[in-house]
Amino acid sequence: MNYTNPPVKSKADVFDWGRVISKFTKIDNLPRELPVSGSERERIISVYNRAIDQVRTDNTDVAMIALEKLSVRWPHFIESSCLYGLLLAKSQRFAEAEKQFEKVLLASPDANAAPMINEWRKEAREERIREEARDSSKRRREHKLLPVRASLASSGILQRAADEDGTGRVQMASRREQEEILRSGGDFRQGVDSSSTGTTKLVYGLLIAVIVASVLFLIFYFVIRPSIVANENRRTRLEWLEAALSEREEEDESISDILDAYKKAFGEIESEE
Template sequence: MEAKRSVPQAKNKAESFDWERVFSTWKPLTELPPELIASEAEQERILSVYNRALDQAVTGNTDIAKIALDKLTASWPQFAEASSLYGVILARERQFREAEEQFEKVLLASPDAALSKAVDRCRIAAREERIREEARDSRRKKSEELLMPVRAHMAKSGILQRAANDGGIGRVQMASKREQEEVYRLEESDMSRSVRQHSSLVRLIQGLTIAIIAASLLFLLFFFVLRPVILRNEARLERLNWLERVLEEQRDEDSIAEILDMYRDTFPDTRR
């Protein structure tokens, strides 16, 4: 097995890493590294799985290769050749975040392996590629967000219309002047109708507001002006009734009987 592996580097940050070239440096193995301790039967099985996975990746069956390497590296994480190959395949498929994580696993499991320097360079390259991809996605998303309202308005207005070319594939073209004028008239009609509906709604809300304010004022007038007067009158009437009842109970006395007769003569409606 090779003690060192050459990893080409990008000339500058804007240049993509040549993962295909890196992948081409992986070759089939005839024996396992000495630090990988396993029985003879296990060694044969590990070599068989690794070489088949490499062959599948070379022939374009990347998914099968990734499945095999995922299982192999899960069981034998210290097998740096297989783990780093898995990371390179992920990076070659532009799965840079997963590739970066895989390279980090290799460095943690086999920090002293002969491949450690090459793996670290691959990890850095995958990280840079991931950052660039995320930046591009972010810019694309922002551009889409900025253009979305414009496209939606143009599509809604009919200024853009879809037509089919000779191949039947839709393409977007400008509507004719007559069609645009018709769209503008329809928009003006819709706008006028919306304004009328809005005005009616505003008047309704204003009417409800005035009614609520008037009801609130009437309630306040009753609660703070009329109600106290009514309560005072009721209290006064209750005291008079009590006084009349007491006088009735003591009418046998001449002075009280005289007062009671004078009261009834003055207020004849109180006679029972």
């Protein structure tokens, strides 16, 4: 049986796993080198042939379950192990398919089909790498779009709807909804502007009050206060001088005369006031 796939014409072409799978047919006998008993041989052939029928009727999942059991129990049964790997690849489970082909090559490295199995392994590996690259690129694009979607969602331009399967998806809001959102946004901005204006006026008023209070304090501290302090010091010195003269009045007549003159002078001033 020829399991080869026509060579691809360009890198854009995809390996046709289905065409290779279609080459597999039912069997009447197992390879002689397969160490099984007579009853097991008949059962293996029956399970394998039923899997072929299920593949042809698109019951791939059921066929893969049976083929997986055969490949695990009898890894040297190349047809079963290879068909299981091909079905994995067709289901786009390329990483699992690559590992399955590697197991087949390890179990039967000298088989006639080994070169072709190795080609399938390479194809599965390339598909896996391309799929990982696509997923990585998609994640990067989604990451770049996250801020934009978040902004649109917060403004109401995007709304959440339900898919047919019930999962959530994001779609654009209708034109009427967008206009309502923009109008409400304008009213909101107007209210915010009014509130900001009132707050600004209050801040300016408080700032002016602080400036005026600061100026008055500076005038008092540097102009009025020094005069008050000087007058207080002068009064203290005069009181001390008067007390000293009073104590020495009896000792010296000149001091007594000065003290009398001082009292008369202040008495005259008080009388004038």
